[in-house]
Amino acid sequence: MEDMSQYPLELTGPDVPMVRFMNVTKSYGALTVLDSLDLDVSEGEMVTVIGPSGSGKTTVLRMLMTLETINGGVIYVDGKPLTHMGKNGVLVPADPKYLRLARSSIGMCFQHFNLFPHMTALQNCMEGPMQVLGLPKNEARERSEELLSMVGMIDKKDQHPSRLSGGQQQRVAIARALAMRPKVMLFDEVTSALDPEVIGEVTGVIRKLVAEHNLTMLMVTHQMAFARDISDRVCFFYQGKIEEQGAPESLFGNPQRERTQQFLSAVKAAD
Amino acid sequence: MFDWRWDFAFEILPRFLQAMLNTLAAAGVGYGIAVVLGLVFALAQRTPSRIVTIVVRECVEFIRSTPLVLQIFFVFFVGPQFGIRLSPWVAGMIAIGLHYSAYLSEVYRGGLDSVPKGQWEACTALNLSTTKTYFRVIIPQALPPSLAGMGNYLVGIFKDTPMLSVIGVAELMQAANGIGGSHYRYLEPYTMVGIIFLAISLPAAGLIRVFEAWMRKKLGMN
Amino acid sequence: MSYWEFLAQNAPRYLDGTLVTIAQFFLSATLAILVALTAGLMKMSRNAAVRWTAGTYIEIFRGTSLLIQLYWIFFVLPLFGLTLDKFYAGFVAVGLNLGAYGAELVRGGIQSVPKGQWEAAYAISMSPAKRMYRIILPQAFLNMLPPWGNLMIELLKATALVSLISVTDLMFEAKQINGSTFLSAQAFGTALIIYYIFARLIVTPFMRWLERVMARKMGRA
Numbered sequence: 001m002e003d004m005s006q007y008p009l010e011l012t013g014p015d016v017p018m019v020r021f022m023n024v025t026k027s028y029g030a031l032t033v034l035d036s037l038d039l040d041v042s043e044g045e046m047v048t049v050i051g052p053s054g055s056g057k058t059t060v061l062r063m064l065m066t067l068e069t070i071n072g073g074v075i076y077v078d079g080k081p082l083t084h085m086g087k088n089g090v091l092v093p094a095d096p097k098y099l100r101l102a103r104s105s106i107g108m109c110f111q112h113f114n115l116f117p118h119m120t121a122l123q124n125c126m127e128g129p130m131q132v133l134g135l136p137k138n139e140a141r142e143r144s145e146e147l148l149s150m151v152g153m154i155d156k157k158d159q160h161p162s163r164l165s166g167g168q169q170q171r172v173a174i175a176r177a178l179a180m181r182p183k184v185m186l187f188d189e190v191t192s193a194l195d196p197e198v199i200g201e202v203t204g205v206i207r208k209l210v211a212e213h214n215l216t217m218l219m220v221t222h223q224m225a226f227a228r229d230i231s232d233r234v235c236f237f238y239q240g241k242i243e244e245q246g247a248p249e250s251l252f253g254n255p256q257r258e259r260t261q262q263f264l265s266a267v268k269a270a271d
Numbered sequence: 272m273f274d275w276r277w278d279f280a281f282e283i284l285p286r287f288l289q290a291m292l293n294t295l296a297a298a299g300v301g302y303g304i305a306v307v308l309g310l311v312f313a314l315a316q317r318t319p320s321r322i323v324t325i326v327v328r329e330c331v332e333f334i335r336s337t338p339l340v341l342q343i344f345f346v347f348f349v350g351p352q353f354g355i356r357l358s359p360w361v362a363g364m365i366a367i368g369l370h371y372s373a374y375l376s377e378v379y380r381g382g383l384d385s386v387p388k389g390q391w392e393a394c395t396a397l398n399l400s401t402t403k404t405y406f407r408v409i410i411p412q413a414l415p416p417s418l419a420g421m422g423n424y425l426v427g428i429f430k431d432t433p434m435l436s437v438i439g440v441a442e443l444m445q446a447a448n449g450i451g452g453s454h455y456r457y458l459e460p461y462t463m464v465g466i467i468f469l470a471i472s473l474p475a476a477g478l479i480r481v482f483e484a485w486m487r488k489k490l491g492m493n
Numbered sequence: 494m495s496y497w498e499f500l501a502q503n504a505p506r507y508l509d510g511t512l513v514t515i516a517q518f519f520l521s522a523t524l525a526i527l528v529a530l531t532a533g534l535m536k537m538s539r540n541a542a543v544r545w546t547a548g549t550y551i552e553i554f555r556g557t558s559l560l561i562q563l564y565w566i567f568f569v570l571p572l573f574g575l576t577l578d579k580f581y582a583g584f585v586a587v588g589l590n591l592g593a594y595g596a597e598l599v600r601g602g603i604q605s606v607p608k609g610q611w612e613a614a615y616a617i618s619m620s621p622a623k624r625m626y627r628i629i630l631p632q633a634f635l636n637m638l639p640p641w642g643n644l645m646i647e648l649l650k651a652t653a654l655v656s657l658i659s660v661t662d663l664m665f666e667a668k669q670i671n672g673s674t675f676l677s678a679q680a681f682g683t684a685l686i687i688y689y690i691f692a693r694l695i696v697t698p699f700m701r702w703l704e705r706v707m708a709r710k711m712g713r714a
Binding site: 065066067100103104106107108110112113114115116117118120127128131132159160161162163173176177180 | 607609610612613614615616617618619620623627628631632635710711712
C-alpha cells in the first residue's frame, strides 16, 4: 500500500495547474501502462499526446475521465484531488459519489462518437444538462442550440445519429460534451474513425474552440500536422512515461530523443 | 419443510427410479424421431417446388405455434375416432417427435443457411448430385452451428416428458401423481420429482455449454 | 354431424375457454416481464448475494418442468401456508417459469448495448440509475424484442397447461367437448386452430409491429 501522506489534500498557491498527474501508475495485472507519471496542464493550455500504441496515451485521458481506476499516485483537477478524497487528513480512494461530482468538470469525446442512437442531435446535447445538471428544458435547449450552431450542426438538430455522417456525429458529440460546461475537454482520437474528407470538419471545430475559448484541452491524435498547428505543448509518450515534451515547433522540428525521432519519421513515412 | 417425512421419501424412491428410466427412454426416442423428421422438414423447405415449400412451412409453423399438451391429446384421441388404437406410449412418441421435429427443423434451417453460398457453387462446378451435395458437403458444415440448438432441445424434450402423464404414460410425473393420489401426500413426491429433474437437466445444460465451447474452439471460433 | 354444426353447437364453450386463455396470457405475460426485468438486472448486480439469488431462481425455474412447478405451486405450497386459487396458481406458475427465460433475454439485451454508450453516459456524469433508465434500457429493449416475440408464443402455449389444474381455459373446454361428443379430431382440432390463429395472426404480428415502432423511435426506420 502506498503511503498517501506524501500527497497534499489540495493544491494551493499561485500557478495551480488545471490538471496534475502526480506519480501516477496504472497497471493491468502484470502489465504496467503508466509508470509513475508526472504531468501538469495549465489552465487554458492545449496539450497533444502522441506516441506508439501501447504507450499509455489513451490511458492518460481515460484515467482523467475516471473510466479507469488508478493504481498509484493522485490526479488533481483544478487543485482538488480527482481520484482520491480527503478523510481524516489523509487521501483515500474516492467513493462513487465523490467521483461523480469530481468528474463533472471533465468532458470527453470518443473515437466512436457514442451518441445516443434513440435521441436526436438536439436531445443528445440536452440530455446531460437536463438529467445531470437539472436545468429546465428551455434553458437546456437554448444552450444546446447555441452549441450546435457553433459546431455547424444546427440545421440537423432534429436528426437521429443514424442519419448523420461520421464527421457530423463527432461534431454533435463535441457539442454534447461542451453542453456540460466542463473545465477540461478530452479528445480521444476523435478523427481516427472518420473518412479523410470529413476530418477537416472536426479539426475545424477544435481549432475554433482553441481560438475562441479558454478551455483546458488534452488531445490524443495521429493528425500530426493539425497537432503541430494548434497545440501549446506536445507530449511524446513511450512505454508509460513521457519520453519528451515541449512546444510543437521544437518537438516536431528538432526532436532531441532518439525514440521521438524514430516515431516521428515512422509517422511521416506512413503519411 | 417442517412436515417433510424422510421415511416416506425413501419409501417411494424406487418407484421414481423406475419411472425415470421411462422418462429417459421417452425423451430419447422422441428426440430420435425429432432429429430425423426435423431434417426432412428442413430439406423439404428447400425444394424447387413452391407449393411443397409453402405447405411444409405452414405445417411446421402450425406445430410450433400450438401447445404440445394439446397435440398429445389430439394424437391420442384422434386415432380411436378413426379406428386406430394407439397406446399412450406410441401416441406420446408421435406427438413429442412431431412437435420437436418442428423446432429442430428451424435449427437445421439456420445451420443450412449459414453455409456459405460458395460451397453450393463449388458443388455445381464439380457436378455433384443433389444428394451428394447435401450429405457430403453441406450437412457436415451445417452441423456445428446447429449443435447448440440441438443440445438445448434435447434438454427441453426431457423437461417436457411430464406432459405425457396426461395420457397415462408411466413416466416421472405420472408416478408422482399416482403416489400423491394414493397416499394423500404431495409434498415429497412433487418435490422429489422437481429435484430429480434439476439433477439431470442442470448438468446436462452445463455439459452442452461445455460441448458448444469445445466445438467452437475446434472449428477455430466459427 | 358436419363440422359447421359441431362448431355452432360448441362455439359458446370455445369462446368461454378462449377468454380465460386470453386472461391467463396477459396476466402471465405481465408477471413474466416484471420478473424477467428484476431477475435480469439482479443478475448483473455487483453484489454477489443479489446475483446468486436471481441465479438460483433462474436455474430452478428453467431446469424443471412447468408442469412440475404448476403442480408444486397448487398442491404443495398450501402445506407451507400459501394457498392459491387455481386461476392464480396458473398464471403465477407460467409467469415465473417464463420470467426465468426472459431474465436471460434481458441480460443479453443489456449486454448487447455497445460499451461506448455506457462510457458516454458516464462521461456526462449521469447517475447509474438514470444511465440505465434513459440510455441503456431503451437500446436494450429494441435488441430484446425479437427473442421476446418467440417467448410470447411459448407463453401462450404454456397457458394450456393450467387446464390440468382445472382452470377452465380453451384447452380445458376442448377436453370437455371431447369427453361429451367423442369427436376428438373436431374438438381438439378446433382448439389447435384457435391457438394457431392467436399465435400467428395476433401475437407475432403485434411483436413485429412493436419492433418496427421501436426501430423508428431509434431513428433506424
